[in-house]
Amino acid sequence: xxxxxxxxxxxxxxxxxxxxxxxxxxxxxxxxxxxxxxxxxxxxxxxxxxxxxxxxxxxxxxxxxxxxxxxxxxxxxxxxxxxxxxxxxxxxxxxxxxxxxxxxxxxxxxxxxxxxxxxxxxxxxxxxxxxxxxxxxxxxxxxxxxxxxxxxxxxxxxxxxxxxxxxxxxxxxxxxxxxxxxxxxxxxxxxxxxxxxxxxxxxxxxxxxxxxxxxxxxxxxxxxxxxxxxxxxxxxxxxxxxx
Numbered sequence: 001x002x003x004x005x006x007x008x009x010x011x012x013x014x015x016x017x018x019x020x021x022x023x024x025x026x027x028x029x030x031x032x033x034x035x036x037x038x039x040x041x042x043x044x045x046x047x048x049x050x051x052x053x054x055x056x057x058x059x060x061x062x063x064x065x066x067x068x069x070x071x072x073x074x075x076x077x078x079x080x081x082x083x084x085x086x087x088x089x090x091x092x093x094x095x096x097x098x099x100x101x102x103x104x105x106x107x108x109x110x111x112x113x114x115x116x117x118x119x120x121x122x123x124x125x126x127x128x129x130x131x132x133x134x135x136x137x138x139x140x141x142x143x144x145x146x147x148x149x150x151x152x153x154x155x156x157x158x159x160x161x162x163x164x165x166x167x168x169x170x171x172x173x174x175x176x177x178x179x180x181x182x183x184x185x186x187x188x189x190x191x192x193x194x195x196x197x198x199x200x201x202x203x204x205x206x207x208x209x210x211x212x213x214x215x216x217x218x219x220x221x222x223x224x225x226x227x228x229x230x231x232x233x234x235x236x237x238x239x240x241x242x243x
Contacts, residue, residue, distance in 0.1 A: 001028040007039035008054040017052045020106045036065035055079040064140045141174045156205045160198040195233035
């Protein structure tokens, strides 16, 4: 049996997916979740093979929920908004069903999933999903058994730490499993600049730039901390600051 979970804040839409799945006896519906927090908890507990996931949901979006899943299952997105399609396919989603969808279109998505499953293709694309998640003004992190939503405006700087990125805020430091490269891509339209291989700083938090040694500088932040600046990072800073 293929263990399947439906995550959608609209009961009617979730019911349509469950009804369509009755035509495919090899699929076992484990349940229905109506928000991202409930979906995250259920995925961790039940380990489904496939999820049908809405994008726009209360509290956290479908993309943000996927960022928090350590070993994400295969995903078929179901949403009424077509603007997320490119991101979904780039994130290696199995398919993208635009509501309302027909039984024929649903069957195509199921066939696509079964084909990939038979071919043994990996659907573990959490890093890609993170990089291509909707560009927004917030980040979601796991803190023990809770989920914390951090506004990017509250972030002082990001610091690479092995397979994680440390998010430094005035309230403390939080760890999120992703790379600086993917983070930089998701924040490309924000006030953050990569000043060093291991650091990305909020421009609004810079107090001054001081020379440190030949071709290197340090940033002094408004909270008193200092951040190293590489030669290429200094060029980026000059370009952004217009100096």
